[in-house]
Amino acid sequence: MHRRTELVSQLGVDRREDAWLLIKDKHEELHGCGFYSTEQIEEINAAIASYTPDEFDAAVALAKALDWEEESDDFDIDYHEQRVAQRRLQGRGPAVS
Numbered sequence: 001m002h003r004r005t006e007l008v009s010q011l012g013v014d015r016r017e018d019a020w021l022l023i024k025d026k027h028e029e030l031h032g033c034g035f036y037s038t039e040q041i042e043e044i045n046a047a048i049a050s051y052t053p054d055e056f057d058a059a060v061a062l063a064k065a066l067d068w069e070e071e072s073d074d075f076d077i078d079y080h081e082q083r084v085a086q087r088r089l090q091g092r093g094p095a096v097s
Helices: 002-011 013-031 038-049 053-064 079-089
Strands: none
Touching: 002 013, 002 038, 013 038, 013 053, 013 079
């Protein structure tokens, strides 16, 4: 968690919410749901830290376009799988085999 907090701090207070959403999106896109290893955290942090301001804005826009309604009472909806499908429509995520 410390490494993520450090990255968010580097991005600035005004981008804090965007940074946390982008971190969550990139982890889920590249490593699925669940807990992440130190190496996976460092990989995502390095990728996000290397973004130009325009790349960061574009990545945040893609992340915001996904359904993040996990607080819903509708347990029949798998929001993770829904976001996987949405990322595929955006041209991101694992290829469909």
